[in-house]
Amino acid sequence: MLSPHLIIKTMNNKKNLIEPKTLQGFMELLPDRQILFNRIMGEIKAAYESFGFLPLDTPALEYASVLFAKAGGETEKQIYRFTKGETDMALRFDLTVPLAKYVAKNYHNLAFPFRRYQIGKVYRGERPQKGRFREFYQCDIDIVGDGKLDILCDAEIPGIISTVFRRLGFTQFKIFISNRKILQGLAEHLGIAEKFSQVCVIADKLKKIGEVKVREELEKLEISKTIIDQLIVFLSYATTESKKATEILAFLQGYTIVNETFVAGVSDLISVVNGMKSFGVSEDNFAIDLTIVRGLDYYTGTVFETFLTGHEDIGSVCSGGRYDNLAGYYIDKPLPGVGISIGLTRLFDKLADQITLSNKAHTDVLVVSADSDTVCCLNVAAQLRQNGLSAIAYLEDAKLKNKFKYAERLNIKHMIILGETERANHTVTLKDLQSGQQYQQISIDKATQTIKVLNVD
């Protein structure tokens, strides 16, 4: 293996400096922000793992033929695609296509339902604009069945969403749920099945553009006024947020139309709502909204969107749904599934300051010498680590004032100071940098205990 350091070379030529710039749309954080970012990612990971999802880490690069199975190899504008040697490859643009490839490839070695999470970077060369990233983290979970997957799996998803956002300190959020079969069944019943995709796109806008404009758009599809009336009544009823789920379900059950798809959709939605309740998702945190449609072709049943109360403007922070067939391009097996995705980079960019996590310092202690004999710091720091603390030994020859400044810059809350007396007696002096309190000439074990107690407070 090439030495990782071989490429750079020490250089004394001080002219012709190259600007150390980062690509546009690529997030790069200062350490204190990175610590927060990693903690948020850690909470999401812990939430996913508590539900027994298995970790996956597929390559960031894939064969273009695999990534563009649907498009038949056609290049998409947003995609980072290139050839190396004779290989046509691209950076992944989501974690779903790699999952489909993985499940098809390893079909015989997986236990179904296959529950996996993946947290990783994906790449989309979108036009740079505020809040849009070209490299960003997605945090995905999917439950994939072999031939079939119980509808109760869909009911589990809002529980997972709820767990994630509660772990991040949000209690005010709303998960909107629908089932695409309901609107599809209604479209079939109304004789506009062939316009279903377009109706979905318009239905999705009802809350944003209002009834009048939705009417106008539906009229453009040459749908009769009578049918538009029925659609509007239907959609409006179920978007009134103040209505409880039970009320909407009763409305849907009372909506006696003879259509199998509609009936199946209502039945699935009832199962999901009942399952959620049994799971303990608070009624404050979810609502049925039949205008939720998501990706037109992919989802075939339950669909989810999640809005943080007071931050509706940033859009859905966690979306997903049920699909009939994950990997039809790669394998001749029906693999139905349900999944969600959190766009972590964007969430962080918009909401980092709203997220309340423990204020624990990244490093517990800075060990410094009161004089220039710093070698003693190495040993004391090592003992603190053996006691389960994280510690930095400050080894530079600097004024004590600068050592305090360093602790402050790194948000370290405890400092251990070693002078001649401490070295002679094998003791330490501990300073709580928040209160200013000092514990002089104590043992390392006593210092450890004190720091642990102060960390808890």
Next chain:
Amino acid sequence: MLSPHLIIKTMNNKKNLIEPKTLQGFMELLPDRQILFNRIMGEIKAAYESFGFLPLDTPALEYASVLFAKAGGETEKQIYRFTKGETDMALRFDLTVPLAKYVAKNYHNLAFPFRRYQIGKVYRGERPQKGRFREFYQCDIDIVGDGKLDILCDAEIPGIISTVFRRLGFTQFKIFISNRKILQGLAEHLGIAEKFSQVCVIADKLKKIGEVKVREELEKLEISKTIIDQLIVFLSYATTESKKATEILAFLQGYTIVNETFVAGVSDLISVVNGMKSFGVSEDNFAIDLTIVRGLDYYTGTVFETFLTGHEDIGSVCSGGRYDNLAGYYIDKPLPGVGISIGLTRLFDKLADQITLSNKAHTDVLVVSADSDTVCCLNVAAQLRQNGLSAIAYLEDAKLKNKFKYAERLNIKHMIILGETERANHTVTLKDLQSGQQYQQISIDKATQTIKVLNVD
């Protein structure tokens, strides 16, 4: 944001399937291996954080002009480089160049010494061969000073290496240390300073090809026999592994040649060895070896290589050293540092089965129903999670036998079985799948306690 699922489409056409293949040289693991991989990465991360290193996560893509500052933009064969729009960019080939860019870019916002770790994927399009990867994880730490950096920082590095490998269950390993100034000083003294780089390359081979061949190669450089004799005596003395560090240091101190570089190198090496001892690195785990040279141009002082006893054939598992100037291409400030890198993907590929970590299951409990009423599993699983366990609710309509098989496939050690009686009494039946022992009709809290106790055993 594009819906992550938008690209794939359900498809019923069962012909023309695309082979779900992964690029050559790109590691992709089955779940049980991925769990182990992640645990190893977690141990390395925890070790680095215990030393107070700050996390960094720079983009995988950079401007080609930034990555190839040294080469002046010339394309390297191994590099994944391409243009998108008008931007010439490349995937990073190590974590050091991005660190140099980052420190230069954020110089005024960082506290020095800047201690950072980064664990991330890097890309090198090497010819595919066994044990070589094109996408692989590097786990790096560096301590970067502003203008100066105490030599004791070098002494801290073996302590970190030692901590990492002990956490991974290795006690038998050897960290080889040298200081390039010593050999450089000797070369200056012998009047062969201009051949120093070539001498280094040959010196590095002494243990592999032996004295006779090393002599031959040195002769090709037109170095006189007398000087070759002196070089061989010097190098051979210090590669005899049985010699203790103190013995070699005494030899070096007794080697009275008048050369500043040599003297400085010996003095630095003494500081490092003494610092290490004060740090508590066992004498069994390190040795001085003056043939260790590493990357020729980059390192300027202390150098490290680490070999796992019994696995010397896989080469150094952790290497690094001291450099004079990290970011001279980007900023007109001297930034000396010291760092090491672990090639995690290769280490895992070669040694996964030698690594002993806790055998804890990824998921604690599988909650199943004895009959087809599975909705109760959701609620019980939620309560177990509230009690701090990870749990999967099995929601498919399947035979009990298949539910046991699923637990076995996922290495889950505890199963909770819910039947009519349990549902009526709000109790559960817990089965320890390893011993076969069953705890019937107990409360969820009792089941939680029992599982936690069994997990510890």
